[in-house]
Amino acid sequence: MPAALPPPQHHWVLPFAACASDDWLPAVRAMPPAASRHLGKLLQGMKLVHTDSGDVRSLTPPHERVLARALGLQAPDGLIPWAAWQHLQGGGAPAARAWAFITPCHWAMGREHATMTDPAALDLSEAESRTLLAAMQPYFETYGITLHYAAPTRWLAEGELFRDLPSASLDRVLGRNVDPWLPGTGSVEARFGAGPPQTETAPAGGSVLHEVKSVGARKMRLLQNEMQMLLYTHAVNDARATNRQLAVNSFWISSSGALPDTFHAKAQPDTAVSRSLAHAAFSDDWAAYTQAWTALDASEGARLLALQQGGATVRLSLCGESNAFTFETAKTGIFSRMKSLFGQQPLSVLLEQL
Template identity: 40%
Template structure:
């Protein structure tokens, strides 16, 4: 099994400062037993975060930046590509935008906690507008829909993990074919302003839905094969990292260290093979368990970086 830990060293200034004081004893001991493999490099301004590229690589999923076809993969697993074709797919996520004088901010859409009735009512209201651009919305879960349309085949979009935060504006799709989507977002803001779902939520002093985010765009390559997911992606650091909440992020890391990493340490001591990847914005550092000579293991105790030193390079 390959374990991936995204947001191990987030770029937010508060989390970066907290990183220097981070104590992860199980990870420290684990690193002394593992052998590093060649890292994968990333960039903070890429549409597809590095952790998504690492996960996609494990699945054999290919695509340019902003065109890793996650939604198409969901559609195939649900059997939708057999009945609706393999053309462009996307995730459409209802969200709440906070409009400020000089920027637009967005919390993670899951914080809306939409129920089944709300998500279905919103989809049925929005579907006719999307249909004008040849896009069909399909139910997926309580916070995201699957969208199908040729417009989505070659449209690069930023991951939801990029858009959450104080600067939604910089991650808006810029390709020429995105003009109709920007129009759709304007139409949805007007439609949703007085929608019954939002009226009820406002009466309960809950966040309303006033826009949507599009991500996971693209199409599966012709002849793409089914491949089982042998990677376990740990998302427990994500929400606090996106908020740059250093205290909560540190607590989440320490919980992960005391649970998952302590389990991996026991597996390593028992000689059970696995792979561990710690992912930041600039680099994904991977480690495997290998049989090494006893003197190499002793030497590694004196040369292995501390968790804080390692994470600072990510």
């Protein structure tokens, strides 16, 4: 019986390795073999160790589920407590309080729905962000929520309302219609209809969504309406309009939930999360997407391959919008290697299963 391998020393997580867009598959199939040369060799020395099967309509995308599983942050869909985790990592008390991220953002208003613009496009300064936080804080306080500044487009929000309030990841809604993903929207059928979701209105995900009936969801919708009215005439936005910058006209709630008092994170390998594929997908730029694959293969792919060939145990998680495959270094003979899941097939064959 072969000796067991040591725990993985390195973990590479690739969000949006597959996408729901109709333009994704033709772009990936058109990539030359050289674009995944290192990745192909890396996978030939690996075995599939975990499959995360999900639903395209879940609130939590596969890559967040993969990272949460690695840490031991198991929670229902939309309630992986990343905000509470960040608070704890920042030296906060491990009390089981409820937290969420609040992202000041811009909704592009169309004739039928609002579309979420990438918050990075705001180029929001710290001074602007802190001014808006101070103006919004009293309104949040009426709902028992305290805001804490973390970064220009990320605030920590503490409040009991977030304990059982599922929220959609920003990665579900960027560049897409916000309506199906708002708190309190309801069941899968209510949010997307009985048929399969359309890319524009139904980004991707994992587990089955549940009804959101809480009072907290209704309060968050009211608060969002109040903040849209406040922000419409705020001096920060007047100044931004003068400078031809996008207005901050709403906010997004994500990563809601609470950590138990007894929570202890699992020991983690060195983890790299590559976001270049995601950014290209959000922009619907498939030329940039395929270029990102080539660059990732030449950088992180080559690095992990060298580590694996040097005897290190490495892990790779390829994440789509529904599912994720996690591979790990395996001791394989020549015959097993020939039967490798990846083998000599094009990368697209494997990615289509995501």
